[in-house]
Amino acid sequence: MLRTLRENRPLQGFLLILPTLVFMVGLLIIPLMLTLVVSFGRRSPDGGVIFTFSLENYLRLLGYERNCPSGEAVCFNPLYLQILWRSITLAFNTTVLVIVLAYPLAYYIARAPARWRTALLFMVLVPMWTNFVIRVYAWMMILRKEGVINLALGWVAHQLGIPFQPLEMLYTPGAVLVGMVYEFLPFMILPIYTSLEKIDLSMYEAAADLGANPWRTFLRVTLPLSMPGVVAGTILVFVPVMGTFVVSDLLGGRQVVLVGNLIQRQFLDARDAPFGSAASLVLMVMTLIVTYFYTRKFGFGEEIIAA
Amino acid sequence: MNPYQRSWFVRLATILVYFFLYAPIVILILFAFNASRTNITFQGFIPYGERLVMEGSLVRASPCGPFHWFCELAKNREVTHAARNTLSIAFTSTLISTIIGTMAALALQRYEFRLKTFSQISLYIPIVIPEIVMGIGILVLFTQLFSLLNSLLGLSGDARLGLGLGTVTASHIAFSIPFVTLVVQARLHGFDKSYEEAAMDLGANEWVTFWRVTFPMILPGVLSGALLAFTLSLDDFVITFFTTGPGATTLPIYVYGLLRRIITPQVNALSALWVSVVFLAVLAIQRLENRQV
Numbered sequence: 001m002l003r004t005l006r007e008n009r010p011l012q013g014f015l016l017i018l019p020t021l022v023f024m025v026g027l028l029i030i031p032l033m034l035t036l037v038v039s040f041g042r043r044s045p046d047g048g049v050i051f052t053f054s055l056e057n058y059l060r061l062l063g064y065e066r067n068c069p070s071g072e073a074v075c076f077n078p079l080y081l082q083i084l085w086r087s088i089t090l091a092f093n094t095t096v097l098v099i100v101l102a103y104p105l106a107y108y109i110a111r112a113p114a115r116w117r118t119a120l121l122f123m124v125l126v127p128m129w130t131n132f133v134i135r136v137y138a139w140m141m142i143l144r145k146e147g148v149i150n151l152a153l154g155w156v157a158h159q160l161g162i163p164f165q166p167l168e169m170l171y172t173p174g175a176v177l178v179g180m181v182y183e184f185l186p187f188m189i190l191p192i193y194t195s196l197e198k199i200d201l202s203m204y205e206a207a208a209d210l211g212a213n214p215w216r217t218f219l220r221v222t223l224p225l226s227m228p229g230v231v232a233g234t235i236l237v238f239v240p241v242m243g244t245f246v247v248s249d250l251l252g253g254r255q256v257v258l259v260g261n262l263i264q265r266q267f268l269d270a271r272d273a274p275f276g277s278a279a280s281l282v283l284m285v286m287t288l289i290v291t292y293f294y295t296r297k298f299g300f301g302e303e304i305i306a307a
Numbered sequence: 308m309n310p311y312q313r314s315w316f317v318r319l320a321t322i323l324v325y326f327f328l329y330a331p332i333v334i335l336i337l338f339a340f341n342a343s344r345t346n347i348t349f350q351g352f353i354p355y356g357e358r359l360v361m362e363g364s365l366v367r368a369s370p371c372g373p374f375h376w377f378c379e380l381a382k383n384r385e386v387t388h389a390a391r392n393t394l395s396i397a398f399t400s401t402l403i404s405t406i407i408g409t410m411a412a413l414a415l416q417r418y419e420f421r422l423k424t425f426s427q428i429s430l431y432i433p434i435v436i437p438e439i440v441m442g443i444g445i446l447v448l449f450t451q452l453f454s455l456l457n458s459l460l461g462l463s464g465d466a467r468l469g470l471g472l473g474t475v476t477a478s479h480i481a482f483s484i485p486f487v488t489l490v491v492q493a494r495l496h497g498f499d500k501s502y503e504e505a506a507m508d509l510g511a512n513e514w515v516t517f518w519r520v521t522f523p524m525i526l527p528g529v530l531s532g533a534l535l536a537f538t539l540s541l542d543d544f545v546i547t548f549f550t551t552g553p554g555a556t557t558l559p560i561y562v563y564g565l566l567r568r569i570i571t572p573q574v575n576a577l578s579a580l581w582v583s584v585v586f587l588a589v590l591a592i593q594r595l596e597n598r599q600v
Contacts, residue, residue: 013418017426020411020484024429027481031444038447049451101327104320122593127328129585132544133559134578137566138331141338146348148334182331185324214314235435243437246544250566260439267549273447280443284436291435 039277047271057278087259091241094180102188110196128186143169171253179247188233195229259283339575376576389561397540400479405533408487416495430485442549470552478550479540487532494528
């Protein structure tokens, strides 16, 4: 009786959700719709927005360019398509590398004695709670020409009597990849750990009783049961990598321009809000498509909350 | 029972990944004590001295000794100002988003109402779209809104509305609410309603039941939601970057601006401080939680 009493009060429920709706509509839904409106507009000479309906910004992203250097009226410039492609491949490579690194660690923690687990997890979280920008800075110190790696290599070379030329590691695509992996690794470890920890250990006994060898047990029992964690982790890693511009800015320099950098520069340097808005929406649609197909294929685990 | 735990591969991989996670942080902290101002190679620790003695880019002696750069940091007005901004934004946005997010979790878990599906979907959006998209959206909204208001109200000069602490705090509240709601909802999910029913059978009204029964039971969830909101706000770079204005610089924004120009041991000192504070805070919270259980 009580249940019906409570749940038949739609007004109370609505009042409880109202402040959330105000924030979500005011600072998420309306901004996204406004971004859409602005993306159809044109840049005014003073950096403002002229509201029209033109698809030009989207065409520009696809490579359609006016006022070409060759003098033709319209030509093909693949610059922006290359940036989009580079962002997707980088996000993909980062995600794969992060899974490879996170899985064994998550496995080790999940199978460690219970009293050790909290401490081991805590050790994963501490680096994540140091600031994002500070973590990029750490890699600047490690990778630069006079950085820790070159210093160590130089010392080894000196001991062996080999001439040593410092490696150029900072401001390369590789540096950006390492930085991204470092930034987002904990986001993969936590959900994988959560799903591994849930696995009923009697499953392993059953597998062993039925004569499965360890490798087969892993492939047929552990891996499938931990997939929800991998899926949740993939979303938590793939989505932010697609949009991050700090890592590529500080570790990639001018070498590695990603969609995030493109958008940031349109708003702060080029003052072309319409083109930046179009790029931002294309980025959103791309990530939504990828996550949609990915979750539809593998399911959407509650592990996403765990992180 | 499970043969993989002892496999040398898993052990080796675990050690290597922990090394990968911690080596950068150790290096970062070590260089906070560097005697070299250019901070290129490690030139040893700074000895104590009555006065500051510099030799080129080397610090030969400092009244603060090895903690020279920490002292410099404390004297740096821009840093203390940014630290104040960061904390005030984090505290305000945590308080408000925790209250609003908890209310939303109760509504979604307990009630049927119009726009329920819409609310649920809108709460998932910030998790599945890149942060920059939300940041750009808010930037576009505020620029259009403020230019409209400024011309409508005829504001000029310092009276003009613009980006600042207010816009940053509002944005932080907006991106924290979904996370608080998720955490509290997870707590409400396995909630035994019979306690509340008992309270009401004994004559407590809904208000009393909430504060005396429901709230104490979901409090751990609310607290971990608040902790999450606080760390998200402290750590946020992207949304702050697009919604901040003059005088509203936060620490991550300050550090980023600095790194694009110079590298100085002051940033390392700041990092070392940040890491230690976070480490101690989390450790304290864990202790507290363990005691409650």
